[in-house]
Amino acid sequence: MRLFAALLVSLLLFSIFASDVSADYPLTLDQRKRFDQYLPRCFAKLEARDPVHVIGLGDSLMGGYVPIDSSDGEKGNPLYSFSGHFLSQLAREFFYPGGVRLLNPARGLSSKLTDLYGDEITYEDLTIIDGTALDGLRRATTDAFLHEPDLVMVQFGTYDAFQRISIDVFKRSLQEIIDAAKQNKSDIVLFSPGLIHSGQGEIPWGIGRPYAVAAREVAQANGVLFIDIGKHMARKGGGVDPDNHPEAAMEIVGDRIARSFYFGPKMDEKELVHPNFDVQRFLGEVAFQELKDGPPDPLFTVAGIATYENAGLVKAVMSLRNQTNETQQGSVGALAVGGSFLPVDGFQRFSIPANATTQLVFRYARPVVGKTRDGADLLFPIEPGDDFCRLSYFIENSYESRLLDLPVRVGPVTALWKSRQFINVGDRIRIEWDLVNGTDKAISGTFQVGMADRVGEPTNFSVSPLGTKSVFSLFEFKNPAGDVAQFQQDVWIQIDVDGKKIRFTREMEATKDLVLGEQMSMQPWVSYGNASPVGDSRAQIRPPGKAAVRFDADESALYVVAGLKDFDIPDLGDKASLKARLFVDARPMNEVRNFGVVEPIEVYTRGQDGPGTTPSVPLGCFGNGYNMILDPRGITSVLTTGSDGSRLLEIRVPRSYLHRHEWELGSLDSLLGVRLELTVADSRPDAPEPFPSENRFETSSPTFAHEGAAIYGFGVNDARSLSTLRLSRQPVKSWSVQIY
CATH class of the missing domain: 2.60.40.1190 (Immunoglobulin-like)
Structure with a gap:
């Protein structure tokens, strides 16, 4: 009798699972095309219900870290993270009754979230606490592909932002991870970092967004699937009564998003990075929905330009287009760009007729972080080797909230450091820059360079519209103290266009x-x-x-x-x-x-x-x-x-x-x-x-x-x-x- 009862319970559970799956299956033709485009290796196996092996390369957000123990999930178990829920949805869609099995779970952690038997998707957790994309590259060149994964899920950017790793290093690391996955014929899904409740400015959510936008650029360049979980988190802000001042509206949106990090009254400190279990489940489910159907239709699209102004200010002009057939009105708030661009007048109110466009103007300040060795103000440096400034904004229309990204070149000219590492340096050192025109007009001016007490004469240059001009300087390289084996000096290039001077300063370290x-x-x-x-x-x-x-x-x-x-x-x-x-x-x-x-x-x-x-x-x-x-x-x-x-x-x-x-x-x-x-x-x-x-x-x-x-x-x-x-x-x- 007990055996019969046990079999009956198992059959009931199996039928419930099957009925849940039948609600989503079969895939539409467009959905099948997306699976075949982005997960070609997995799709064939999933349809045949063959074993599918997945690895997760990411930081503690993907790894399932939460700050406290909870009855809602297990601390440090990636099955409870957005990545685990994403895979659970994948198993459910393709009728893997056994769900997802975590291989080699840490002591005390569950290997499965279900007691059902049957076909399973296996998940190997290779995430790194406080990991950066460089850490992911280390795993990708050592043990990531030992078990021939069918799918590689990648998510970095949070701790790259905290450690202020330059965007060009971040992008190159992601590129080499993708190259390794393609070489091993694995499918790839690249996730953005989540929203981080930290940073400067009056809307303290912008620290990770440049890395999210850069990750999307890498994914698009390689034709791999990119899912922006930060944008999905921004939807938690909701709409705000139009009678509110735009600054108040943005504060309300931010406070609602901050609830994603609430773990109850037992929390002694504010959590900044890791959402609670409910939000992790939400992110996993919407990420899978995006795999099937693509990203949500945009309410708005943006374009724009940005220019350097005097006194360390940057002006951004945004063209905000209403993509709907109804008038849209609401508020926009500018997020800080890491620590380099802090919004000065960061809140705007808008009203846009159906399918129309309006312009909004935002200004940012580059904060002074100290003095150069010659006594000049040192502004927080911008990216040394990447030609885009990635601006981001919260927007709400009284009904819902979204996150908009606006990558722009900053005009009139930005200097990029092509050379940042040198070996076998003797009595001369050649430093190269790219002068990048951020406008649609030809730009002419002068540039001047300096290293410590060695300052060059102004040199004429011209750059075609949206073009790039490569320049260099050959400096005398000398040890300032004569007998030391290590020293630091300031190095800079200054651009002068129509009387507007912009200096780009870095620090040089030399080691014998x-x-x-x-x-x-x-x-x-x-x-x-x-x-x-x-x-x-x-x-x-x-x-x-x-x-x-x-x-x-x-x-x-x-x-x-x-x-x-x-x-x-x-x-x-x-x-x-x-x-x-x-x-x-x-x-x-x-x-x-x-x-x-x-x-x-x-x-x-x-x-x-x-x-x-x-x-x-x-x-x-x-x-x-x-x-x-x-x-x-x-x-x-x-x-x-x-x-x-x-x-x-x-x-x-x-x-x-x-x-x-x-x-x-x-x-x-x-x-x-x-x-x-x-x-x-x-x-x-x-x-x-x-x-x-x-x-x-x-x-x-x-x-x-x-x-x-x-x-x-x-x-x-x-x-x-x-x-x-x-x-x-x-x-x-x-x-x-x-x-x-």
Whole structure:
């Protein structure tokens, strides 16, 4: 009897599932065309109900992180994220009764959201906490395709925005992930970052939108499906009574969207990134609907132009078109463009007849973030290597809210830095720019360049309408102090068109190339913190002591020997007192020191003399393509004390771990990229950070810093940010140079 009852319950559940599916199936002809266009490999398997394997490459939003435990779902389980619900809808549509199975779930997490048996879609979670597109590229070149996925879901941008990674680095990383997926014949769905409840300006939602728009551009260029979950989240703002002032209307819209991050009264801090479980389900369902039917019909479309004005202002003129057959009226609010463009008059009211267009004007300020080394105001830099400024706006029409994006070139001319990384620099350095015309008219003017105290004469130029003019300058490269191995200087190009001057300033860092056995002084973090334009108050706290490092190598290993003089390394018992992070780019000669991604080896020691520990060796640690699992015990380290009281940290990395490198000892052309960071622990028991940055020494720093973060520079794991080590003992006078 019990067996009969169990079978009856199973049949009832099966019939319920089948009836749900039948409501959506079969697909229409247009829907079939979309599946065949965007998921050709999966579509054939789905129709045959063959096994389908999916991987998720993204950050914690895709990975299902939520700030607190809840009865509505499981913390850190991607099945409860928008990606898991998206796949559940896919399984339901194509009648996979077993639903979605998460492979190798973390301890305590469910592998399925249903108890039903039958065909399943398998989901492999390769997301990275706080991950950027560079982290995704590392997975794409190591373990992402080991199990031959049919579908790769990609979603980055949130932490690229927080880390201020430049858009050109973000786009290039996404492009190489897509290239890897296509090479492995996997289908791809590219998701935008969600809305982030953080940022500057009176509508604090704009920090991630430039990355969302850039991701869409990459998807369109490659013909892959792009789903903008940020735009779907914006629909949660709803409409506002037309009697409200536009600023009040935008505040109401923002407050409603903010409810997406509400987890109940137990939350101590405001959540900024991860929506609650209900919103995750909503996003997964609407994303799947967009896969089937395409994006919702637009109520409005936008076009526009933007121009630099004096005093760091930028003017944007938006042409807002009503795409409906009814008069539309409501409010528009401008979002900040990261930290570079902050709306000054960001709220407008509109009324547009059916199928008509109106113009709205918005102004943005480029905030002053410090002083250049010659005393001039330094405006928050714009993107160094991308020709678009990506503006975004909330809009509501009394009934619903939407999100509009307006990518524009800023006129009259924007200077893009074509050259941002240089190796083997001698007594000259050639820096190149593209002068991009942001208008539909020919532009003529002059440009002038400068590096530290070396300033060129104004030079005439002209650019065709919406065209590009390549220019360069050959600077004398000289060490300002004569004997230092590392220094920073300002580099700039100034455009003068019809009396309007726009200066584009970056920071240059130069590091002398090292050879085996050569000692290099390490700089305290505050050397970067105190250098203009940084204003971090912690930078006034200078750690005692000095640090230096030398690298050596033989046939069996790479050796790193760091000397610490007058260092007070606290004795914290069994707790770590010293942390070292060693970055090594050990790719082959045709790849090393070029674009790529590395991960640091972390070494911890106690305050007393003795061996250190290396917790793990991440996949791809030594650059793209390092896909072997390496035993961290093979990396040995020891902390000792000399007769003069100085401390010595020695780290040994086996040659076998660097197996992709040619390892031509004695050759000046055999290169590694390297960077070492040493951080002393905070001895206070209630220290907010166990290893604070003000206690750090480093060989170089990939940062053009403001408020403790880089400004559109290289990410810390971008291989181009490292210095050069030559596997020879012959002295050299060459330098590695980065422009941040």
